[in-house]
Amino acid sequence: MSRLDVTETFHSITFPGHLHTQDSLNYATNFKFQDTDTVIVTYPKSGTTWMQEILSLVLSKGDPTIAQTQPNWARAPWLEQYYSPDVLNASKGPRIITTHLPYRLLAPALKQSKAKVIYVARNLKDVSVSYYHFHNVAKFLPDQGTFSEFLNAFLEGSVHYGSWFDHVKGWTSHSKDIQNFLYVTYEEMWQDLHGALQKVSRFLQCPLTEDELIRAQKHCSFNSMKENAMVNYTLIPQEIMDHSKGKFMRKGKVGDWKNIFTEEQSFLVDDVYSSQMADSSLKFLWECPAEI
Numbered sequence: 001m002s003r004l005d006v007t008e009t010f011h012s013i014t015f016p017g018h019l020h021t022q023d024s025l026n027y028a029t030n031f032k033f034q035d036t037d038t039v040i041v042t043y044p045k046s047g048t049t050w051m052q053e054i055l056s057l058v059l060s061k062g063d064p065t066i067a068q069t070q071p072n073w074a075r076a077p078w079l080e081q082y083y084s085p086d087v088l089n090a091s092k093g094p095r096i097i098t099t100h101l102p103y104r105l106l107a108p109a110l111k112q113s114k115a116k117v118i119y120v121a122r123n124l125k126d127v128s129v130s131y132y133h134f135h136n137v138a139k140f141l142p143d144q145g146t147f148s149e150f151l152n153a154f155l156e157g158s159v160h161y162g163s164w165f166d167h168v169k170g171w172t173s174h175s176k177d178i179q180n181f182l183y184v185t186y187e188e189m190w191q192d193l194h195g196a197l198q199k200v201s202r203f204l205q206c207p208l209t210e211d212e213l214i215r216a217q218k219h220c221s222f223n224s225m226k227e228n229a230m231v232n233y234t235l236i237p238q239e240i241m242d243h244s245k246g247k248f249m250r251k252g253k254v255g256d257w258k259n260i261f262t263e264e265q266s267f268l269v270d271d272v273y274s275s276q277m278a279d280s281s282l283k284f285l286w287e288c289p290a291e292i
């Protein structure tokens with residue numbers, strides 16, 4: 001499947017036609033979840049790949065064999081992407097499923113099961129920068145223009161996968177409607193990866209010894225993942241991702257937005273954030289504490 005210039009619009013949200021079709025999106029929204037499924041839900045660039053690696057390593061009790069031999073999309077496929085039926089039908093379970101879909105599109109299917117949902121959120125300034133850079137690399141994403149133009153589209157929610165605000169608020173404000181829900185932030189994984197691994201292992205009811213935790217932690221550190229071809233996307237051919245334009249495992253930092261945002265852009269985001277998030281109690285870490 002190529003369709004690099006195709007955009008699919010589904011329930012008013014745009015998706016890259018390279019990976020999505022109307023059929024694949026309908027398949028996702030009508031999916032029959034199993035109670036044993038674990039679903040990673042994220043807005044793009046919020047730590048999806050990191051959580052896929054964390055789950056693989058928790059379930060294998062720190063053994064990196066699967067993480068180092070199976071691409072992340074084969075062990076934790078995106079439900080809405082066209083290849084997922086093949087991967088899921090072949091899976092012997094328990095299944096790890098990934099999705100970027102907003103709550104309103106997936107909730108009807110999900111609410112009928114006891115599947116475990118892990119929602120990973122990241123502060124939107126870092127998400128916007130990471131997403132902007134990813135548009136340079138991923139040839140299936142549209143031309144993003146200048147950072148300023150991209151930021152306006154991002155705040156408006158007109159980028160692919162829709163609005164960060166709708167996504168984060170949609171999932172977190174309905175967390176009580178989902179039987180098994182865990183909220184984790186990118187920033188907490190970054191500040192305390194060991195603690196985040198423990199939190200995930202408790203949620204999955206998959207206890208790890210201290211040695212297993214330390215082993216898992218080693219293999220899902222930024223430096224390990226950066227070298228792991230199964231998660232750093234270097235397996236994707238050049239005509240789909242232009243690796244000369246940047247790396248998927250780019251910086252892996254909290255507060256990198258400070259290197260690209262102007263003061264004016266930061267104020268603009270603060271303004272939009274306070275009005276859009278007025279009805280939410282979520283708190284984000286915006287910069288690396290050592291630099292505060």
Ligand code: A3P
Binds near residue numbers: 045047048131222
């Ligand atoms: P940056 O572009 O800021 O470096 P996603 O998987 O949702 O697309 O998110 C990608 C972002 O997560 C990238 O952010 C990537 O570097 C970061 N990331 C992936 N694994 C990480 C890890 N182990 N530690 C810190 N950041 C990680």
